[in-house]
Amino acid sequence: MADDPEFEVPAGLFERVEEIKAGMAGLKAQLDEVAAAVNSVTASGLSDDAASSGAVEEAEYATDSDGPDTEKxxxxxxxxxxxxxxxxxKELRALxxxxxxxxxxxYLAEPSTDARWCHxxxxxxxxxxxxxxVWLAWQELTDPASCxxxxxxxxxxxxxxxxxxELRGSTGPFAGCTKGEHQIGHRMPGLVPSAWIQGED
Structure with a gap:
């Protein structure tokens, strides 16, 4: 069995990972605020269907109660x-x-090497x-009232x-999926790209 390739961890890599984690935590906090605003709108009298996740037929406004001139x-x-x-x-089920x-x-024809699809x-x-x-865009752009x-x-x-x-091309996410086979990790590199390895001083 061949030995695993040796490589140096780039300087600052772990710090960068922590920065990314902190950024994602900030995005999640913003998402929680949006969810709370949607829940408050729903509780004030709108039906669950109008405020459900994925519904974009009519975008809801959140208003600031600081005064009459605050922007929506x-x-x-x-x-x-x-x-x-x-x-x-819930969103995946609807999708x-x-x-x-x-x-x-x-829209999908029989999958082929030029037009791949994964079941x-x-x-x-x-x-x-x-x-x-593309589904969100479909909801908006197939409604004559909005488009x-x-x-x-x-x-x-x-x-x-x-x-x-992008999806069905030979380099898309289904590139390793053929009839009777399914691969979800086929696009991960086997080795760390050389550009990530610091050169020797």
Missing amino acids: EWQYPPFILLLDSPQYD TEWVEGVLVPG LWWEHPVAVARLHA GYTGPSVWHRDHLDPTMR
């Missing part, structure tokens, strides 16, 4: 990869219904993130087509 701030749908359970599970009910039967797509975080984004008659065309051109090229 938009509340945007959360990025799915920042959600924790059970919110992530799965759309992918399996609309996207797969309506376990939800196990690929990159695929989940991209499909969630007029050109919304579906814009959705196909600016959202669906680029997403499908």
Whole structure:
């Protein structure tokens, strides 16, 4: 059995990891604030459907009570990869219904080496993130009240087509998935890239 390759840990790597962790904690705190604001709006009389996660047909406003001239701030749908359970599970279930009910039967042809697809797509975080984004855009751009008659065309051109090229291409997240096989770790490098290794002084 071959020995594992030896490499030096770059200076400051652990400190950078801690900075990233702190940044993610800050993002989570902001997300918690948004969730609390949505819950307060729901409790004040809106139906659960209108305030449910993933609903973008009508964006809700959060208002500041400091005075009559305070500006209103938009509340945007959360990025799915920042959600924790059970919110992530709920959002993924809704996304799965759309992918399996609309996207797969309506837009996906038979998978091939030039147009890949994984039947376990939800196990690929990159695929989940991209499909969630294209689904949010679909919700907004297929509603004539918010986008007029050109919304579906814009959705196909600016959202669906680029997403499908990225997901189904030979270098996309399904690159290692073929008929009868499924790989979720195939894009991880086997060795640390040489650019991460500090040169000797």
